[in-house]
Amino acid sequence: MAAAEARVAIVTGAARGIGSAVAQRLAKDGLAVAVVDLDEKSCESTVTAITSGGGRAIAVGADVSDEVAVQQAVERIVAELGSPTVLVNNAGILRDNLLFKMTVSDWDAVMSVHLRGAFLMTKAVQKHMVDAGFGRVVNLSSTSALGNRGQANYSAAKAGMQGFTKTLAIELGKFGVTANAIAPGFIATEMTAATAARVGMDFDEFKKLAAKEIPVGRVGVPDDIAHTASFLVSEGAGFVSGQVIYVAGGPKD
Structure with missing residues (x-):
């Protein structure tokens, strides 16, 4: 794909971790990438990693849960990079607690x-995909969608992402748009490090214990998710839609 014809991707929550790895991988695949996160300055390292490798990227600060901010962000992306036809909804937060301790604000913030955020971003971008006759939506779910102690809010949100994904696939398929979800297992990121800290464990020990329960014998890394996203947004994945792919080092129910 020539530079002038490069597709434009938006990756939310792309300042670090999984989002940053996905953004960098899509740039290597030849896409121009809008690196979106709450704080625009926090996106600079991801953008620099892309541009120093010859890719094209911009940093965009936006609260994905704010309708006006999302609309303004997409308008800016269109103006600076072109119409987006790839969207990776990765932005997420944790507010873990047992149900009886969980506050309403903990629940609402995660939702x-x-x-x-995924709804607003997809609604704002889908018209560009429909107009182009091509689109790829990748939503980040989690193995926690199957239930996880201390994560009633996160588990419910990630299960909701799966239903949202399948509905998008049904509604948008006739326009050349696919929608799929990636459900990571244990991925070594700042987020899982925070979980280790919350339960009072050394992160290395936390990872070792997790690896013992994973069939492939190791925890995941952000690039494991990035490789999967790369396939799902590719031309070759045009007949894959409405799927939830568990990238967890083994089978999940």
Whole structure:
């Protein structure tokens, strides 16, 4: 794909971790990438990694749960990079706690970023995909969608992402748009490090214990998710839609 014909991708929550790895991988695949996160300055390292390798990227600060901010962000991306036809809804937060300790604000914050954010971003971008007759939506779910102690809010949000994905696939398929979800297992990121800290464990020990329960014998890394996203947004994945792919080092129910 020539530079002038490069597709434009938006990756949310792309300042670090999984989002940053996905953004960098898509740039290597030849896409221009809008690196979106709450704080625009925090996106600079991801953008620099892309541009120093010859890719094209911009940093965009936006609260994905804010309708006006999302609309303004997409308008800016269109103006600076072109019409986006690839969207990776990765932005997410944790507010873990047991149900009896979980506050309403803990619940609402997680739902707002994960579900409302994915809804607003997809609604704002889908018209560009429909107009182009080509689109790829990749939503980040989690193995926690199957249930996880201390994550009633996160688990519900990630299960919701799966239903949202399948509905998008049904509604948008006739326009050349696919929608799929990636459900990571244990991925070594700042987020899982925070979980280790919350339960009072050394992160290396936390990872070792997790690896013992994973069939492939190791925890995941952000690039494991990036490789999967790369396939799902490719031309060759045009007949894959409405699927939830568990990238967890083994089978999940």
